[in-house]
Amino acid sequence: MKKLIAASIAALAMGVSGIASAEPIKIGMITTLSGGGAGLGIDARDGFMLALKNAGDAAAEIEVVTEDDGQKPELAVQIADKMIQSDQVDILTGIIWSNLAMAVVPSAVAQGKFYLSVNAGPSPLAGALCNENYFNVAYQNDNFHEAMGQYASENYEKTFIMAPNYPAGTDALTGFKRFYGDDVAGEIYTQVGQTDYAAEIAQIRASGADSLFIFLPGGMGIAFMKQYAQSGVDIPVIGPGFSFSQDVLPAIGEAALGVKNSSSWAKDLDNEASKKFVETFQAEYNRLPSIYAAQAYDTANLIVSAAGKASVKDAEAFRAALKEADFDSVRGKFSFNTNNHPIQDIYVTEVVDEGGVLTNHIIATAFTDHKDAYAEQCQMQ
Amino acid sequence: MQTALFIEQILNGLQLGVMLFLMAAGLTLIFGVMGLINLAHGSLYMVGAFACAAVAAATGSFWLGLAASLAAAAAAGAIMEILVIRRLYERDHLDQVLATFALILIFSEGTRWLFGSFPLYLDIPKLLQGTVPIPGGSRYQLYRLAIIGVGVAVAVGLFLLISKTRLGMRIRAGESDREMIGALGVDIRTLYTVVFALGAALAGLAGAMVGALQSVQVGMGEPVLILAFVVIVIGGIGSIKGALVGALLVGLVDTMGRFLLPQLFGMLMPPSQAGLVGGALASMLIYIVMAFVLAMRPQGLFPAAKG
C-alpha cells in the first residue's frame, strides 16, 4: 500500500515537472554575491559552474538558479523558501557562512530537500542536528583549527590565541586547543566586526608568546594583519586557511608573507583533477582559484557523479549515490564519514611570493584521513 | 612590562577617544547651531575615507588623499545641506531622523555603486610608519600618536575658532538665539551651510585617518556614528567641551574595559570563560556608563543652554 502511494506521488511529481528522457535536476544556489563577503561567494559560484561546464553532457540536464543572500540570514531563509516553494528545486547549495547555513539547512532538509555544503560546517550540523539529506563537501569548521593546533604543538612552546567572540570563534579556539592543549600564552576574544586591534596587539606584545594563532575572517583579518605589521611586533602568525586564502592575500599584501596556515587543498597539490581545475579556472576567469572555488568545484562534481547513478526524485537511491563520493576530487582522496562530513587530509601551507603574486604552497601534512570530533554525537542511521 | 602595557592601553584609549571627538564635535556643533540631528554623519566619515583611499591610490600620496578627504567630505556636507538638510530645520526630530536615515541608504548604496563591494586599501604614509619608544620600555606606533596629535590640534583649533573669530561669534549667537542673528544681518543660510560643511570635514578627516589604520569599506561609518551618539549624549548635546570629555571617557572606558574585564573575570573563572564573559560585558560597558551618567544627569555632563 505504502509503495503504491509513493509510486503515485512520484508519477505526480513527474507529471508536474514534465517527463524528460534524462532526469533533470534543479539546483538552488544561495550564496553571497554582494557586500563585504562577496568575494567568497563569487569564487564558490564560479567554481561550481566551471565543474558543470567541464562535465559537459553529463551535466546537460542540470539547471542552476542562483540568488544573492547579501550575507544576511533572514534573506537567505526567504530565498530558500522561495526556491523550495516556487522554483521547486531538488538540491540547495552555495551558502558560505555558518550562521546562514544554520538558518537555512535544518528546515530545508526537514522539507525533504538535499543540501550540499560548499563551505560552512557548523558543529551542530555535524553532531546533534546531522541529517541524512545534508552532505558537507567542504570540512567541519573545527578541522583547519585542529590542524594548526597540531602544527603548533609540534613547533612552538607558547602560542597566543585569538578569535572573535561568536560561535565560529569559540569553535576555532576549542578546535585549536583540542590538539595543542590548554597551556596557551594567552587567549583573547575580540568583538565581531572589530576594526581596531591596538589593545589586543599591546597584550600580545606583552605576553612573551613565541607564536600567534588567529582566526579573524574577512575584513577583521585584513585590518588586523595591517595593524600587526605596523606595530613592530614580530611574533610569527599562524592561522586557518580561510584567513589567508587566495581571495584575501592581495588585500593583506606583504604582511602575509611567511604565514603558516592550514588547508585541505592548495593549488600546488599534485593530482590530475587539481591540475585540470586550476588550469581551466584560470583560463575561464583569469585569476587564481581559492579554496572556496575548489570546494564548490568538488560539490558540483559530486552531484554530477550521483546523477549518473540515480534519479534525484528517488531520494533513497540518490542519497546512497552521493554517499559513495565517487568523483575525482581536487583534494585527491575524499570520502564521507558516518555523519556525511568529509574524511580527508589536511595540509600546512605557507604564504609565498610566486612571481609577484602571493599564494600558498604546501609544506607539510598535518593530518591524514582526518575526521571531525562530532560524528559520535550524530544519531543518523 | 605591566606598566608599559598599561601606558600603551591608555594611549590606545586616547587615540580612540580623539577619533570619536572628531565625529562628535561635528554632530554636536550641528545640533547646537541648527537644532538638527544628523544620522548621515557617519556617511560623511565614509566619504572622507573613500576619497582619501581613491586619491591616494591614484596619485600615490597619502597627503593628497588626506586633503581630498577634507574637500570631498566638506563638499558632500555642503551639497547635502543645500539639497536636503535645509528643508529640515523647521521640522520635528522625527522627520530629521527619517530623512537622514534615507541619506544613509543613498550614500551607502551609492558608494557601493561607485567603488564596488570590496574594501579599498589605504596605507599609512611612509613618514609615519614605524614605532617610537614609550616609558616603561615598550614601543608605540607613531601613526597612532599622530592621530592623537591631530585630535588635540583640532580641539584647540575649534576652541579658538569659536571663542576668537567672527565665525565663532556667529556660531555662538546662533546657538543662543536664532532670530537675533538674523536681525544682526548675518546671512543665516550661508552660516548654516558653512557650519555643516565644517562638521562634515571633521568627520571626513576622521574617516581618512582611521581608514589607513583599518579598512575602507561601505558601512564603516555606522558603528562610529553610534559611538559618537553615546559620546554627545554623555557630554551634553550641543557642547563642544562635553564632546571632548565624553569622547575621551568613552575611548578610555571602551579600551580599558576590553583589556581589564577579561583579566578581572580571570580571577573568578577559567581563562577561556573569562574571555567570553569579560568580552561580552566589555562590549556593553560604554552603554552601561551612558545609562549611569543619564540616571545622574539626564542632560549629560555639560548641558548646553537649550536642548
Place this chain on the structure above:
Amino acid sequence: MVESSGPDAVLSIRDLCKSFGALKATDHVSLDLRDGEIHALIGPNGAGKSTLIHQIAGTLRPDAGEIDFLGQPVGHLGVAERARLGLGRSFQVSSLAPEFSALRNVMLAVQSRQGSSFRFFRPVMRDASLVDPAMAALERVGLKDRARIPAAELSHGERRQLEIAIALALGSRAFLLDEPMAGMGPEGSRQLTGFLDRLRGEAPILLIEHDMDAVFALADRVSVLVYGRVIASGSVDEIRNDAEVRRAYLGDPA
C-alpha cells in the same frame, strides 16, 4: 511687610527665594490666599510674578522657603501632585493640547479629578461621567457652542476661557490665574470680570493681572511685587494710596 496667615489661609508662602545667577527673581516673598478672596499680585514687567507662580505650581524649584497648601507643605511635590491636591492654574501664554477639541481638553481635567488615567478600554467620548462635567464647565465659561472646535482654532480670548474651564473642571481648591485678561477685548474682559467675581465663592483666586480696572474691581487684597520683593500688601484703597507703590510702580513722581 510679612503678614501672618490667618487660620483660614488656603495657600500660604513663607520666605520664598529664587535666583537665576545674580538675578534675584524671588526675594523672601511671603503671602497667603484666604478662603473666598481674590488676592491680586501686581507689579511691573520682570518683577518676578510668573516666576513666583511657577514655584507655587511646581514647575520651578525655589532655592529656599516654604509653600503650604490646605495646611500641608507641598514644596517637595511635583506639578501633577499639586494639581491633584487642588491647585488649579492658568497660563500666561495659553497652554492647551492644540489638536484636541475644547471639550477633550476639559475632559482631561475631569479624568484627572476622577482619579486613574490608567484605564485602557472604554472610549472617553462615550463616557458620560467625563463628557457631562466637561460640558458643564464649558457652559459656565460660555464656551459650550465651541466645544467641538480644536483648541488651536479657538480665538485668543476663547483659549483663556477654556483654561478657566479646565481649572473649574479640576475642582480646584485654589486658582492661580496668570493674566487671564490678556488679549481680550473690552467686552470679553467685562464678562470675565463678572465671572471671576462669582468664582471666588467657589475657591479663592491668586490673580496676576495687568488690567488695573479689573484688579481694582475684583481684588479683596493686592500685593505689589517689584524686583522680586513684595513692597506692599493690603486692600485696594491702601495700595492705591501707598506712596512707595506709587513711586515704584505707578510711576508717580511724589
Place this chain on the structure above:
Amino acid sequence: MTISRETVINLALALLLLAIPYAAIQLGNPFYVTLATRMAILGLAAVGLNIALGLGGLVSFGHAAFFGVGGYVAGILASHAMSMQPFNFGLFTLSGSNQMPVIWLVALVAGGLLAAAIGAISLRTSGVYFIMITLAFAQMTYYFAISWPAYGGEDGLSILIRNQFPGVNTMVPLNYFLICYAVLIAAILVSMLIRDSRFGAALQASRQNEVRVASVGIAPFRIRLAAFVISGMMTALAGALYADLNRFVSPSMLSWHMSGEFIVLIILGGVGRLYGPVAGAMLFVMFEFLLGGMTERWQFFLGLVLLGVVLFARGGLIGLLAGRARHG
C-alpha cells in the same frame, strides 16, 4: 454616524492584505503567502511602535531591541523544548515550550520588562536625547546577543520546526499567515481602544503639551512609561512571530537598521494613523520585493523614495488617500 473616508480605506487595506495569499495560491505562486505574512508581522511591529511614536510622540529609535527579544524568546523556548533541557534557575526549573500561546505570553512579558527598564531611564530625557538613548540601548542588546555564546551569538539560533498552535498545522504557509493576520487585527483593535480611552487621551495630550497634562494633575512620565511598555510588548510579539516565520533568530533582528525600518513603515503609511503601519508595511515589503528583484541597488532607490515622502508627502499613504488627520 457617518463612516469616514479613512475608515473605508482602512477596511479596504485589511481586506487587501487578507486577499493577497488567496490570490497567490490561485495564481500558483505560493511564495507570495510568505510575503503577505511578512507584511502582517512587520505591520504588527510598527503598530506597536506607533503607540509610542504616533500617540505618545516618543520617537524610539530602539524598538529593534523588543523585536529581537521577542524573537529570541521564541527561539530559546523552542530550542529548550527541542532538546528537552529545562531552564535551570537554581531553585527551580522550567521547561521550554513549542506552543505559540505560551511563547507569545513569555515574549509579551519579556518585551514589557525590557521596555520598562529602558523606558525608566530614557523617558527621563526627551527630544534628541530620547532618540539617541533608545538607539544606544538597542545597540547594547545587539552587542549582548552577539557576544553571548549560549544561544548562538552572531550565528543566531534555528527553530527547526515552526512552533505549534493548538489545532492548526502551522507549517502550512496559509495557516501561519492567518494566525499572524489575526494577531495583527487584534493588535489594531487594542490600539484603537487605547487611542480612544482615558489613557490614550492622557498620552496624546502629553505629546501635544506636556506641561498642560502635568498641570491638570496627570504625571506624563508614568503615562509615557506605560505606553512605552505596551508598545514594546506588541513589538516583542511581532518578533516572536517573525522568528517563527523565518524559523530563525539572529542578532540582525536587533540591529539599528531594523529600528529604522519600523519608523520608515510608520512614516510611509502615515504617522498616528491606525492603519498607517499596515499600509507602510505592505508598501515596504512590496517595494523591497519588486525593486529587489530588479536591482541589487534597491536600497538606493528606497532612500530616494523615503526622502521624497519625508520632504514632500508627510501624511504618508493614508494621508494621500484620506486627507488630513482629524482628532476628536
